[in-house]
Amino acid sequence: INSKSIQVFTYSIMASNKLIAILVLTITLSLQGDNNNVVEAQLTTNFYSTSCPNLLSTVRSTVRSAVNSQPRMGASILRLFFHDCFVNGCDGSILLDDTSSFTGEQNANPNRNSARGFNVIDNIKSAVEKACPGVVSCADILAIAARDSVVLLGGPNWNVKVGRRDARTASQAAANNNIPAPTSSLSQLISSFSAVGLSTRDMVALSGAHTIGQSRCTNFRTRVYNETNINAAFATLRQRSCPRAPGSGDGNLAPLDVNTAASFDNNYFKNLMAQRGLLHSDQELFNGGSTDSIVRGYSNNPSSFSSDFVAAMIKMGDISPLTGSSGEIRKVCGSTN
Numbered sequence: 001i002n003s004k005s006i007q008v009f010t011y012s013i014m015a016s017n018k019l020i021a022i023l024v025l026t027i028t029l030s031l032q033g034d035n036n037n038v039v040e041a042q043l044t045t046n047f048y049s050t051s052c053p054n055l056l057s058t059v060r061s062t063v064r065s066a067v068n069s070q071p072r073m074g075a076s077i078l079r080l081f082f083h084d085c086f087v088n089g090c091d092g093s094i095l096l097d098d099t100s101s102f103t104g105e106q107n108a109n110p111n112r113n114s115a116r117g118f119n120v121i122d123n124i125k126s127a128v129e130k131a132c133p134g135v136v137s138c139a140d141i142l143a144i145a146a147r148d149s150v151v152l153l154g155g156p157n158w159n160v161k162v163g164r165r166d167a168r169t170a171s172q173a174a175a176n177n178n179i180p181a182p183t184s185s186l187s188q189l190i191s192s193f194s195a196v197g198l199s200t201r202d203m204v205a206l207s208g209a210h211t212i213g214q215s216r217c218t219n220f221r222t223r224v225y226n227e228t229n230i231n232a233a234f235a236t237l238r239q240r241s242c243p244r245a246p247g248s249g250d251g252n253l254a255p256l257d258v259n260t261a262a263s264f265d266n267n268y269f270k271n272l273m274a275q276r277g278l279l280h281s282d283q284e285l286f287n288g289g290s291t292d293s294i295v296r297g298y299s300n301n302p303s304s305f306s307s308d309f310v311a312a313m314i315k316m317g318d319i320s321p322l323t324g325s326s327g328e329i330r331k332v333c334g335s336t337n
Helices: 003-033 035-041 055-069 072-085 118-131 138-152 172-178 186-194 200-211 217-226 232-239 267-273 280-286 292-300 302-317
Strands: 214-216 253-255
Touching: 055 072, 055 118, 055 138, 072 118, 072 138, 072 200, 072 302, 118 138, 138 302, 186 200, 186 280, 200 267, 200 280, 200 292, 200 302, 214 217, 217 232, 217 253, 217 280, 267 280, 267 292, 280 292, 292 302
Parallel strands: none
Antiparallel strands: 214 253
16 A cells, blocks of 8 residues: 555545535434424324324223213313423423422412312323233323313314323412413513413413303403493393402302303404403404414314314424423322422
């Protein structure tokens, strides 16, 4: 081998090493720059297809029994999922009871005396554990149960992405700060949803979940007595079950949708256009602001609302999930292992 051959050979190795280094750097930067998508890619619709093949039917049968017994329960389960995802992601943290080491989210202001459906999730978890012990997270059970609740009340269907793991802690402070209040202004609503990666259209579509369920007098008292952008007959109707004096009848319930409270439809948006939104935050969506056109569109086109609602639910379900080796698979949803 002569000196020229050695020089060529050495140059070839150096060039190859440079190419490898460039490729490694490019791949690393690509992964770092697209980290959220990598996390989301770990959620799939068939995550449990072999490890727990009867999961979906097990969840559906338990939710069906609960909703048939009490139609309001569908809205409660959907609300649990919403409140879970808005606090450090969809990680089942809202299901954790208080312990000596941390204060959970169940007694945060948005959840105290109103969050319900925990027993339904516990019943589902118990049934799933018998069939597939230590496999399915409580966070995923809640996500699937929320979808089934919508479907059972006449709403759209979609494939739920799963593969989440459960949080080992919860945050009452985050629940108080992150979950939109019924007194929120439009700008506050837009900001709250934007903070978790949801658009204004997502916000309006998800607010359409108020086509089902009920709210407590304490949440709408100020609106029905003091606000002017409200239908007079509707205000009078709601005042009958909600006394003006605070502390009197605070827990009395009224349907969020005055027309079809147990049916998932687009009447919520029609109510807003007629100034019959129960909560201040509801009517803010149709009050001369930037979301009026979206409300009008959903009111006139129920299929548009349904498709946007599904897209927003899937997007919300992607908020900061715990995957891989993060978190745990709880044995019981109310406590860590």
